[in-house]
Amino acid sequence: MCGICGVWNYADSAPVDRAVLRQMTAALGHRGPDDEGFHFDDAAGLGLGFRRLSILDLTPAGRQPMPNEDGTVWVVANGEIYNFEALRDALAARGHVFRSRCDAEVIVHAYEEHGPECVAELNGMFGLAIWDAARRRLVLARDRVGEKPLYLYDDGRRLLFASELKALLAGATIRRELDWSAAAEFFAVGYVAGTRSILRGIAKLAPAHRLVLESGRAALTRYWDWLPAFRGERPLRRRRRRGALPVSRPARDGGGGPHPAALAAIRPARQTAAARRHGNRPTRGDPATAESGVLRPAARLDGWRAGRVRRRRAARSAHGGTRNFPRAGDRAAVAAAAPLRGPVDPRLDAPGLRTVVPCLPR
Numbered sequence: 577m578c579g580i581c582g583v584w585n586y587a588d589s590a591p592v593d594r595a596v597l598r599q600m601t602a603a604l605g606h607r608g609p610d611d612e613g614f615h616f617d618d619a620a621g622l623g624l625g626f627r628r629l630s631i632l633d634l635t636p637a638g639r640q641p642m643p644n645e646d647g648t649v650w651v652v653a654n655g656e657i658y659n660f661e662a663l664r665d666a667l668a669a670r671g672h673v674f675r676s677r678c679d680a681e682v683i684v685h686a687y688e689e690h691g692p693e694c695v696a697e698l699n700g701m702f703g704l705a706i707w708d709a710a711r712r713r714l715v716l717a718r719d720r721v722g723e724k725p726l727y728l729y730d731d732g733r734r735l736l737f738a739s740e741l742k743a744l745l746a747g748a749t750i751r752r753e754l755d756w757s758a759a760a761e762f763f764a765v766g767y768v769a770g771t772r773s774i775l776r777g778i779a780k781l782a783p784a785h786r787l788v789l790e791s792g793r794a795a796l797t798r799y800w801d802w803l804p805a806f807r808g809e810r811p812l813r814r815r816r817r818r819g820a821l822p823v824s825r826p827a828r829d830g831g832g833g834p835h836p837a838a839l840a841a842i843r844p845a846r847q848t849a850a851a852r853r854h855g856n857r858p859t860r861g862d863p864a865t866a867e868s869g870v871l872r873p874a875a876r877l878d879g880w881r882a883g884r885v886r887r888r889r890a891a892r893s894a895h896g897g898t899r900n901f902p903r904a905g906d907r908a909a910v911a912a913a914a915p916l917r918g919p920v921d922p923r924l925d926a927p928g929l930r931t932v933v934p935c936l937p938r
Contacts, residue, residue, distance in 0.1 A: 578629050578640075579604030579739045580652040580726075582705055583747070584714055585621035586789065587733035592616060592623030600747035601625035604739060607654070615641040615650050620712050624705065626652045637676035641707075644684045645673055648710045651687070653680045654739050655702035655724045663697060687715070692788050696799045703739060703781075713790040720800045722783030729778050735789065737781075741773060751777065 581600040583592045594616070601612055608627030615624045626640040641650045657663070660679035663686060668674060672685040679700075686694035687706050695704075695717040703724035706715040716737060718726050729736045729744050738744050745752065753776045758768045771779045781787060784800040 577607050578654040579607035579627040579743070580640075580654050580703065580705060581625045581736075581738035581743045581747075582652070582707075582714075583623050583734060583736050584789070585734045586792070589619070589621035591618040591621060594623075596747040597623045597625050600736075600738060600743045601627060603743040603746040607739060611639060613639050613641055615643075615707075617707065617709055620709065622707060622714070624650060624652050624707060631656075633676045633678040635676070638678035638680070640680055642676075642678070642680050642684055644688060648708065649684055649687055650707045650709070651680060651683050651704060653683055653702055653704035655700060655704070655719065657682060657698050657700040657702065659699040692786055692797075693799070695786050705737060711790060713788065715786060715788050716781055717786040717799075718781045718783055720784045720802075726781040727773060727778055728781055728787075731777075741775065741778060744778060750775075753777070 579601070581597070581604060583597055583600075585592065594614075597614060597616075601614070604625075604627045605612075608629045610630045611628040613626045613628065616622070624641045628638075628640060630638065632638065641652050643650050657679040660682040663682045664674060667682065667685045667689060670689065672688070674681055674685070683694065683698065683704060683706065686697055687708070690697065692706075692713075692715045695715075698719075701719045701723035703718050703726040704716070706717075707713075708715070714735075716726060716728070718724065725739055727738050727741050727744055729748065729750060736744050736748055744750060755772060755774060755776045758772045758774050762768050762774065768774060771782050773780055782798075784802075785796060785798050788795045788797070
């Protein structure tokens with residue numbers, strides 16, 4: 577786990593205050609205790625900060641911010657690129673020169689090769705920032721499911737970003753106004769969904785999105801979507817034999833989803849397996865079921881699962897409606913959180929929350 581942060585005074589290109597960026601980076605010290613690094617582009621009014629947790633390349637060659645060969649492209653990245661070795665070999669074959677064994681260097685050269693679209697080639701968990709000095713372009717990106725965070729703050733003259741909200745608060749005069757709707761959502765489900773944060777004016781970059789800022793314009797693009805992954809051809813869990821039934825529905829039949837013939841072949845196998853585990857017990861008074869001897873175990877399994885779900889729901893409601901509630905016997909805490917149970921409407925102001933928040937430890 578590492579930490580990244582940065583400031584870009586895009587309105588007037590004023591040089592970034594060194595002390596401010598160092599305060600922001602210091603607030604991320606727990607994420608990267610091994611090293612820290614900075615890069616300042618005073619002509620463009622940009623500064624990058626990084627806290628490092630050395631994992632892959634322990635030498636100084638793996639320090640960040642990391643440049644390309646001529647120092648025109650810089651990157652700070654938090655996370656891990658799982659396919660960096662394959663990308664490295666492909667980029668090296670195209671003439672790119674690497675100076676380290678760090679996966680972050682792959683991002684630099686992938687950007688040189690593909691531009692901002694390079695993030696779609698990365699397989700991993702990451703929150704990153706790429707600075708293209710020649711084009712005065714800043715690229716921010718987050719991994720596909722949002723495993724690594726990236727917070728943003730823009731006041732109309734400068735942009736600040738960081739891996740944690742506390743880094744933004746450490747280096748900027750940001751108004752600390754609590755978003756009561758987001759706070760209510762946090763107390764109800766344990767997190768703040770979407771692009772909001774617990775403070776007004778500070779947002780999160782959405783998962784699977786990249787933000788490109790260039791020439792006074794900002795372009796937010798979604799580079800990956802989970803839905804197409806469930807369409808088209810998908811292999812079964814078990815490897816098929818040659819000449820087996822088709823797995824996916826052909827495009828002429830509408831496409832998407834398993835092939836009906838494959839589903840018909842799977843159902844008997846699953847029912848037979850259930851019958852072996854639980855025994856063929858026909859339903860009393862049901863001749864059709866008694867003849868098959870298979871439907872009864874499936875019905876028993878469905879009933880067992882339904883009962884398990886009901887027991888879980890009853891346990892959650894008894895503990896205040898959440899799985900991670902402090903203590904079952906803490907009636908005062910249950911009563912205080914009662915107004916927050918159930919779905920949270922962002923238009924509501926969570927009246928019960930205003931009495932709970934002042935009592936929390938600071």
